[in-house]
Amino acid sequence: MHETASTPPHAHAPAPAPVDVDVDTLDRLPGWQPGELLRETDKTVTISGRWHGRDVVAKQLTSSERHWVKRFTHEVIAYRAFAATPPPWPVPRLHHAGRRVLIIERLPGASPHTDRYPPLLAEHTVTGMIDALTGFAAWRPPPGPLSTPATDWPARIRRYAAAGDLPDDIQQPLLEAVASAPLVFGHGDPLASNALASAGHPLIFIDYEFAGMYPPDADLALLGVWLGRHDPHAEQRCAQLAEADGSLHRYRAMRVLWLAREQRLYQSLFDMVDDREHRQWLDDQSANAITALRRLTGRS
Incomplete structure (x- = not known):
């Protein structure tokens, strides 16, 4: 998923016959030829390779934690849903899925960056990410x-x-903004590492572990958090799009919730790593987001 495929993304030959039994490791999977290691995390290993003569990417789940097993299964469900009801954007074809292994078509492109809070990205990359996320709601x-x-x-x-x-007085504005929202389909995890960018092709998001129905512009709010660490203008662009859609109050509410989640996720890291600058940035952003939501809802 991190390098340009050698064949066009939609030039399909007849699919090979599915494996009848579930295979939990790639080295036991008939028809699989490994290529290079693309990415390794604490929960998965992603490898390029060949599957019955096709350029593919394989993901092996290495974690036994219930949460990640559930997310892995959810991603398989997503690819099957895309096959049943094709969305209006490119998605990789699912070739094989087991309990801990999935193999998908290799699409063109490489991830713009692997950091959760990437450094300043090229303007066309940010535009591609925003365009891709806003397109999800149409499906x-x-x-x-x-x-x-x-x-x-x-x-x-x-x-x-x-x-x-979260402060007590912000609960009601959050509930009013989020609970009453007409949900739309969203990616749920728009990291730069979950995107594929290549010259001559639209940017594509992959890795649908958290895909589902979200309040409008929830993806944009999360993208704004991650890109805004080193590119405040990118966050401003996301907010302006939400305002143009008439969803600024939901965007502001989701920004408060995403920042609260980031603070919770990073707390354990702060206990191990002295990253005072990032801690302070998250604290400041959270306080500013809460203030902005209060003003927007007339509770300041």
Whole structure:
């Protein structure tokens, strides 16, 4: 998924017959020829290779944690939903899925960056990411897990508030903005590492572990958090698009929630790594986001 494919993304030959039994490791999978290691994380290994003569990418789940097993299964469901109801953007064809292994078509492009908070990206890359995310809302997934809310937002708001991650007075504005939103399909994890960019092709998002129904512009709010660390203008662009869509209050609400999540996720890292600058940036951004939502809803 991180290098240019040698064949066009939609030039398909007849698909090979599916494997009848579930195979949990790539080295036991008939028809698989490994290439190079593309990425390794604490939960997966991603490898390029050949599958019955086709250029493919294989993902091997290495974590046994229940959360990541569930996310891996969800991604397989997403690719099957795309096959049943093709969306209006390029998606890789699913060639094989087991309990811990999936093999997909290799699409053109490489990830713009692998950092969660990437350095300043090229303007055309940011535009490509924004365009790709705004296109997701035009697709209606078939009945199933992708057509349901990605999470229980009211429960999350109450949980964050109870843990002291949100001030009490912001709960109601968040509930009003998020719980009443007409949900649209979203990627849910628009990291730069989950994108493929290449000359002559539109930027493509892959890795649909968190795909589902979200409040409008939730993806843009999350992208704005991650890109805004080193590119405040990118966050401003995301907010301006949400305002043009009439969803600025939902964008502001989702920004508050995403920043609260980032603070929670990074707390364990802060305990191990002295990253005071990033901690302070998150704290400042969260305080500013809460203030902006209060002003927008007349509660300042």
